[in-house]
Amino acid sequence: MAEIVSLAEAVGRAIHDGDTVAMEGFTHLIPHAAGHEVIRQHLRDLTLVRMTPDVIYDQMIGAGCARKLVFSWGGNPGVGSLHRFRDAVEHSWPGPLELEEHSHAGMANRYVAGASGLPFAVLRGYSGTGLAAQTRNVTEIECPFTGEMLTAVAALTPDVTVIHAQRADAAGNVQFWGITGIQKEAVLAARQSVVTVEEIVPSLDSRPGAVVLPAWTVGYVALAPGGAHPSYALGYSARDNDFYVAWDAISRDREVFGDWLREHVYAAGGGAHGGRRASASDRGPGIGVRGGAGRQDQ
Amino acid sequence: MTVNGSGPADYTADEIMTVTAARSLRDKMTCFVGIGLPSEAANLARATHARNLVLIYESGTIGAKPPWLPLSIGDGILAETADSVVSVPEIFNYWIQPGRIDIGFLGAAQIDKFGNINTTVIGGDYAEPKVRLPGAGGAPEIAASCREVIVVVRQNRRAFVEHVDFITSVGFGDGPGSRRRLGLTGAGPQKIITDLGVLEPDPQTLQFVLTGVYPDVSVSQVRERTGWDLQVAANLGQIRPPVRSELAALRALTSAVAATEGAR
Numbered sequence: 001m002a003e004i005v006s007l008a009e010a011v012g013r014a015i016h017d018g019d020t021v022a023m024e025g026f027t028h029l030i031p032h033a034a035g036h037e038v039i040r041q042h043l044r045d046l047t048l049v050r051m052t053p054d055v056i057y058d059q060m061i062g063a064g065c066a067r068k069l070v071f072s073w074g075g076n077p078g079v080g081s082l083h084r085f086r087d088a089v090e091h092s093w094p095g096p097l098e099l100e101e102h103s104h105a106g107m108a109n110r111y112v113a114g115a116s117g118l119p120f121a122v123l124r125g126y127s128g129t130g131l132a133a134q135t136r137n138v139t140e141i142e143c144p145f146t147g148e149m150l151t152a153v154a155a156l157t158p159d160v161t162v163i164h165a166q167r168a169d170a171a172g173n174v175q176f177w178g179i180t181g182i183q184k185e186a187v188l189a190a191r192q193s194v195v196t197v198e199e200i201v202p203s204l205d206s207r208p209g210a211v212v213l214p215a216w217t218v219g220y221v222a223l224a225p226g227g228a229h230p231s232y233a234l235g236y237s238a239r240d241n242d243f244y245v246a247w248d249a250i251s252r253d254r255e256v257f258g259d260w261l262r263e264h265v266y267a268a269g270g271g272a273h274g275g276r277r278a279s280a281s282d283r284g285p286g287i288g289v290r291g292g293a294g295r296q297d298q
Numbered sequence: 299m300t301v302n303g304s305g306p307a308d309y310t311a312d313e314i315m316t317v318t319a320a321r322s323l324r325d326k327m328t329c330f331v332g333i334g335l336p337s338e339a340a341n342l343a344r345a346t347h348a349r350n351l352v353l354i355y356e357s358g359t360i361g362a363k364p365p366w367l368p369l370s371i372g373d374g375i376l377a378e379t380a381d382s383v384v385s386v387p388e389i390f391n392y393w394i395q396p397g398r399i400d401i402g403f404l405g406a407a408q409i410d411k412f413g414n415i416n417t418t419v420i421g422g423d424y425a426e427p428k429v430r431l432p433g434a435g436g437a438p439e440i441a442a443s444c445r446e447v448i449v450v451v452r453q454n455r456r457a458f459v460e461h462v463d464f465i466t467s468v469g470f471g472d473g474p475g476s477r478r479r480l481g482l483t484g485a486g487p488q489k490i491i492t493d494l495g496v497l498e499p500d501p502q503t504l505q506f507v508l509t510g511v512y513p514d515v516s517v518s519q520v521r522e523r524t525g526w527d528l529q530v531a532a533n534l535g536q537i538r539p540p541v542r543s544e545l546a547a548l549r550a551l552t553s554a555v556a557a558t559e560g561a562r
Contacts, residue, residue, distance in 0.1 A: 026372055026386055027373070028357070028374070028377070051386070072433060073435035075432030075433075077333065077370035078369035078370045079369075081432070085430070090428075090430055101418070102434070103435070103438040103439055104386070104434070104436040104439070105391075105394070105436065108390050109391070111387070123395065124442065124483070125395075125438060125439050127468070127480040128442075128471055128476070129434070130418070130465045130466070131466070148481070150481075178383065180383070181358070181386050185385075185387060209383060232374060234374055234378075239372075241369045241370075
């Protein structure tokens with residue numbers, strides 16, 4: 001049954017050194033504030049799982065939280081490379097990073113298997129690519145009905161899944177909408193979960209297309225308004241595209257990255273609002289003032 | 299660079315590439331769109347000759363109608379203008395896998411003469427690459443299961459190689475029969491559209507050959523920027539330059555993105 005606690009308490013109680021942690025959100029609703037809390041709590045040796053390890057995992061990898069990354073696309077969406085990720089893979093900085101790599105379809109089905117309580121899922125995928133040879137979690141399987149050769153992928157069952165949602169109610173029921181990605185499956189596949197939310201309301205009203213995770217499927221709920229920034233929460237904030245562009249220069253250089261981390265993550269302290277402070281507008285001239293902010297209202 | 303005026307329209311190599319890619323899409327097609335050049339071309343098609351083109355992004359937005367170019371596949375504008383927004387497992391399992399989608403529109407870091415694509419690693423070996431690229435994303439299954447695939451990529455010797463360093467997404471594998479043996483249900487890549495012209499697979503060998511060039515582009519120029527012994531179709535065509543309305547629509551799209559993105 002969900003407990004409503006502070007972000008620092010949720011992360012402190014749910015995540016431990018060496019855990020397998022999935023922080024999901026497909027471009028929308030990425031749990032940045034929770035990622036920063038993981039960095040502040042100096043968690044180490046994590047196996048980080050995420051379909052699209054973008055800026056938040058770049059920050060966590062650069063901060064030294066990760067031992068291994070399980071993923072299907074590691075880039076800065078629409079901008080280019082993740083420089084901290086590349087530095088870890090190409091130069092083992094700040095430490096070596098083991099990779100396990102999949103396609104999106106494979107990762108999605110691995111979460112589905114985990115959420116379904118099955119050891120594996122079946123799909124048409126990976127065939128002819130170089131991906132299957134690099135992991136033991138992908139193999140061929142013969143269809144028992146048609147004899148057709150298909151692909152099996154092993155279930156993903158993270159120790160902890162962390163997501164960001166628009167709302168929870170006072171009982172800890174969680175609601176999110178817009179691009180809902182893989183979050184439902186990721187929470188149901190995990191043994192423990194943390195959900196940060198834009199707001200906690202007395203009771204949830206019904207919304208078309210919304211996903212509701214009942215309180216008894218969730219471990220901890222923590223209030224973190226703006227906690228997706230620079231990603232966004234539909235109806236609450238707009239994607240800060242300028243930040244994603246600015247991240248390219250910040251992350252290119254180890255020292256500049258270190259300064260950024262000190263100023264925007266470590267100095268930001270705990271609390272619910274950590275994610276908001278690291279906005280592109282703080283970066284000074286040339287970055288612009290949250291140019292993305294008006295987009296979703298148009 | 300003028301759009302109005304009486305002389306022939308001026309355009310850049312990227313603009314004629316995007317316009318040519320847009321023209322390859324017909325109205326009412328369903329099109330699975332990657333971000334970057336494919337998204338630019340698909341949105342241009344929707345703004346010009348293919349107003350009912352169905353754009354599908356891997357974030358689960360089906361029938362998105364963005365009034366400007368999204369920076370990412372998950373921009374809010376895609377969800378807000380979509381006919382339907384579905385989960386990530388659903389977009390891959392229900393929509394791509396059964397072959398429901400006409401065209402998969404992909405980019406590439408490296409591509410070989412059989413249209414196999416690498417977006418994973420360059421140089422060294424897999425464990426210790428010289429360059430680590432973002433990886434597969436949705437591309438392997440898009441390349442496998444969409445009815446047809448179109449690749450948009452700038453042409454140079456680094457990208458157009460004899461053998462890709464890693465096969466992320468399969469084109470025609472190692473030639474005729476490969477796709478059937480691998481159980482890939484779609485027809486595979488039908489066009490590579492570049493900033494020099496268009497390559498299409500030879501029906502017998504399935505090797506990509508040059509079938510069209512842009513005005514003022516020579517065959518030797520294209521060969522120089524290709525890492526394999528590029529063959530030229532007997533009926534090599536010259537591709538029509540962009541007309542003013544196409545250029546105006548493209549520039550309106552790209553300036554709309556600039557206006558909404560401030561620093562970009």
